[in-house]
Amino acid sequence: NAGVMQNPRHLVRRRGQEARLRCSPMKGHSHVYWYRQLPEEGLKFMVYLQKENIIDESGMPKERFSAEFPKEGPSILRIQQVVRGDSAAYFCASSPIPGTYEQYFGPGTRLTVT
């Protein structure tokens, strides 16, 4: 059973470009979570999605960031008009159901904005 997959592993974007980060959850997992890890800071929750639904986006910046988890295909975290402060490691996790079940994390996408 393959683990959570994220691609690309490394992404370099210039200021003002768009960044698209992909996450394929573990087989059988229908809940996806996105976290951001900034340098010298802890892991911060961004958004929680089920198939075709956003359940909790309380950690998402109000502008430029969006996430989706379509019926078919991976979950996508999209950052428009990237700025240097968006440089971070973005992790995706999945679980079979939410709540007290452990979340399995992907290897992360390291975004660098130049």
Place this chain on the structure above:
Amino acid sequence: SQELEQSPQSLIVQEGKNLTINCTSSKTLYGLYWYKQKYGEGLIFLMMLQKGGEEKSHEKITAKLDEKKQQSSLHITASQPSHAGIYLCGAEFYGGSQGNLIFGKGTKLSVKP
């Protein structure tokens, strides 16, 4: 203010020594998760604790949750270089959003051979 405090922030131990990492919450925990992260990689799930007084072990790593469910400790016995990494505690709180884990800032562990 940080809802989860980890201590120490970093730790250097000689191979073979025991060590303990603590995770303290300002609020009662619904669930407490321990993860390990190697530099530049993702998080590896270690253990989940939910009941007050619960203790779980996996190989040489033992995690405990206190009766009040506000503090957890991670204990490594006879440390090895393979234990090196960043240990993160994550928590769900009563009244919090499902699935939204709050993480501590991590404890960086180095094991000297």
